[in-house]
Amino acid sequence: AKRHGRVLSEELKEGSGTFLIEAVLPVAESLGFAEEIRKKTSGFAMPQLVFSHWETLQEDPFWVPTTEEELTHFGELGDSGNIAHDYMMKARKRKGLSTDEQIVVSGEKQRTLKKNK
Numbered sequence: 001a002k003r004h005g006r007v008l009s010e011e012l013k014e015g016s017g018t019f020l021i022e023a024v025l026p027v028a029e030s031l032g033f034a035e036e037i038r039k040k041t042s043g044f045a046m047p048q049l050v051f052s053h054w055e056t057l058q059e060d061p062f063w064v065p066t067t068e069e070e071l072t073h074f075g076e077l078g079d080s081g082n083i084a085h086d087y088m089m090k091a092r093k094r095k096g097l098s099t100d101e102q103i104v105v106s107g108e109k110q111r112t113l114k115k116n117k
Contacts, residue, residue, distance in 0.1 A: 003029035004083060024052060028087045059084040 005025035012019050025033065034047045061084040065074045089099050 003033065005029065024055075025049070026087070027051075028090060057084045057087075061085040061088045 003025055005023050007021060007023045009022045010019070011021075030049055033049065037045045037047050059082055061082065063082065063085075065071045089101065092099050093101075
């Protein structure tokens with residue numbers, strides 16, 4: 001659930017104790033997957049990532065809630081749970097492009113300690 005993948009098949013190889021799992025995982029979520037799975041299994045898992053196919057997401061990354069019901073359910077920005085928007089922002093950040101991320105959410109002007117003469 002963390003990486004938005006789907007398990008296609010699971011198979012136990014007779015006599016070897018090897019468990020073969022075939023799954024589909026988005027490329028954007030596969031970065032760091034091999035290291036994480038090895039760490040969580042103490043090095044016993046041997047992941048093999050092979051590109052399979054392209055698949056479009058059904059979500060619009062630029063969608064903004066407009067009705068009052070959508071505003072109460074998704075919030076003002078509507079970006080909670082929008083996977084397409086998350087993927088787009090992560091790719092833009094990785095490539096050094098501008099994102100809609102705010103660096104300072106709420107800030108105050110610092111007071112200078114110098115005395116006025």
